[in-house]
Amino acid sequence: MSIANEKIKKSSYKRGETAGFLENIGVKYYRYLTNKSGTAEIKNISIDDLPSDITLQTLSSNITTFAAVIAFAIGALTTFVSIWVEWTYQDTMDTVPYYLFYGSVLVIMLLIEMAVLFWLGLKTVYSLACLTGHNQPTKGSCLPGDDAVPNILARAALEVPDPVIQYLGIDPLKHLSKSKLFMVAFLYKAKVILSGMAVKFVLIRLFGKGETRNAFSWIAIPITGIWDAFTIYKVAREARLRLFGNKLAAHIVNDILTEELIEQLSPKAREGSIRAIATMMVLAQNYHPNMLVLLIRLCDTFKINDDSEYDNWDDFLQLLDEVSTKERYFLLDLLSVSAAFDGHLSKLERHHLPEAFKELTDVYMPRTEKLKNMLLNGQLHAAKKLCTLDFEPG
Numbered sequence: 001m002s003i004a005n006e007k008i009k010k011s012s013y014k015r016g017e018t019a020g021f022l023e024n025i026g027v028k029y030y031r032y033l034t035n036k037s038g039t040a041e042i043k044n045i046s047i048d049d050l051p052s053d054i055t056l057q058t059l060s061s062n063i064t065t066f067a068a069v070i071a072f073a074i075g076a077l078t079t080f081v082s083i084w085v086e087w088t089y090q091d092t093m094d095t096v097p098y099y100l101f102y103g104s105v106l107v108i109m110l111l112i113e114m115a116v117l118f119w120l121g122l123k124t125v126y127s128l129a130c131l132t133g134h135n136q137p138t139k140g141s142c143l144p145g146d147d148a149v150p151n152i153l154a155r156a157a158l159e160v161p162d163p164v165i166q167y168l169g170i171d172p173l174k175h176l177s178k179s180k181l182f183m184v185a186f187l188y189k190a191k192v193i194l195s196g197m198a199v200k201f202v203l204i205r206l207f208g209k210g211e212t213r214n215a216f217s218w219i220a221i222p223i224t225g226i227w228d229a230f231t232i233y234k235v236a237r238e239a240r241l242r243l244f245g246n247k248l249a250a251h252i253v254n255d256i257l258t259e260e261l262i263e264q265l266s267p268k269a270r271e272g273s274i275r276a277i278a279t280m281m282v283l284a285q286n287y288h289p290n291m292l293v294l295l296i297r298l299c300d301t302f303k304i305n306d307d308s309e310y311d312n313w314d315d316f317l318q319l320l321d322e323v324s325t326k327e328r329y330f331l332l333d334l335l336s337v338s339a340a341f342d343g344h345l346s347k348l349e350r351h352h353l354p355e356a357f358k359e360l361t362d363v364y365m366p367r368t369e370k371l372k373n374m375l376l377n378g379q380l381h382a383a384k385k386l387c388t389l390d391f392e393p394g
Contacts, residue, residue, distance in 0.1 A: 026154025045133030064236040068229040075228030078109040121157035245290030269327040278310040280338040288342035326391035340371035363394040
C-alpha cells in the first residue's frame with residue numbers, strides 16, 4: 001500500500017471515540033503476550049498454511065472449554081463466599097456492622113470475579129489468535145490508525161462495544177432508534193443480575209416462604225458460574241469470528257481480486273462492490289470489524305475514497321440492473337459473503353436480500369447461511385471455498 005493511499009484511508013476513517021481504559025489495558029496485555037512469546041516479528045500466515053479445519057476446531061474447542069471451566073469455578077466460588085457470609089453473620093451481627101461487612105465482601109468478590117474474567121478473556125483470545133497466526137501486531141492487516149488486530153480482539157475479550165466509525169458516510173445505525181440502543185445497552189449491563197433475580201423470583205413464588213426463601217439464595221452459585229462460563233464461550237466465539245473474518249478479507253483482496261479480475265469490472269461494478277458491503281452493514285445494524293476490514297480493503301483496491309452515499313439499499317438494487325449479467329453475479333457473490341461476515345443474519349437482511357438475489361434466492365440464501373455457520377463453527381478452510389467471487393451464478 002502506498003503512503004498516499006494510507007493517508008487517504010486514514011483521513012476518511014474516523015473513530016467516534018478514542019479507545020477507552022479497558023480496551024487500552026487489553027491491547028497492552030495482548031502486546032505483552034506477543035513480545036513474551038517472541039512472535040512479534042512473524043509475518044502473517046496465509047489460510048493455506050494453517051492446520052486443517054478439524055485441527056483448528058479441536059484446538060479452539062479445547063481452549064474454549066478450559067477457559068469456560070475456570071470461568072464457572074471463579075463465578076461459583078465468589079458467589080459462594082458472599083452467600084456464606086450472609087448465612088453465617090446475618091443473625092449474629094448488629095444490622096449496620098453486618099451490612100458494612102457484607103457489602104465489602106460483595107464488592108471484593110465482584111472485583112475478583114471481574115478481574116479474573118477479564119484476564120481469562122484476554123488469555124483465551126490470545127491463544128485463539130496463535131492458531132491463526134494473528135498473535136503478532138502485523139501492520140496493514142486490519143483497520144487504520146489505532147484500531148489494529150489487538151484492539152478488535154481486546155474488545156471481544158473484554159466485551160467492550162465496537163466504536164462508532166465514520167467512513168464514506170456509511171451509518172449502520174441509521175435505522176436503529178436511540179431508545180432501542182439505550183435499552184440494549186442497559187440490559188447488556190444488567191444481564192447477570194437480571195438472570196439471577198428472575199430464577200430466584202420464580203423459585204420463591206413457587207416454593208418459598210419464610211426460611212425456605214433464604215435457602216434459594218444458594219441457587220445463585222450455579223447460575224453465576226454457568227453465566228460466567230457462557231460469557232467466556234461467547235468471547236471465544238466472537239474472537240474466532242473476528243480472526244477468521246480478517247483472514248478471509250485478506251484472502252479475498254490478495255488472492256481473489258487479481259489485477260486480471262479487476263480489469264474485467266466496470267466502474268459501476270466497482271462502485272457496486274462497495275455498496276454491497278456498505279448496505280449489509282446498514283441492514284446488519286452494526287460496525288462489526290469483519291465488514292469494516294473487507295470494506296476498507298476493497299476501497300483501497302478500487303481506489304475509492306469519496307463520501308458518496310454508498311449505504312442506500314435502493315441505489316444498490318438499481319445498480320444491479322445497470323451492470324452486465326456477469327458483473328451482477330460477481331456483486332451477488334460479494335453480497336452473500338458480506339452478509340455472512342459478521343456471523344449473523346438480521347431480520348432486515350433476511351427480508352431484503354431476496355430483493356437482490358431475485359430468481360437466484362434459493363441458491364444464494366443457503367450459501368449465505370452455510371458460510372455464516374462455517375465462520376461460527378471454526379471451519380476456516382471450508383469458508384474460504386465459499387468466498388469465491390466470479391462471474392458465474394451461485
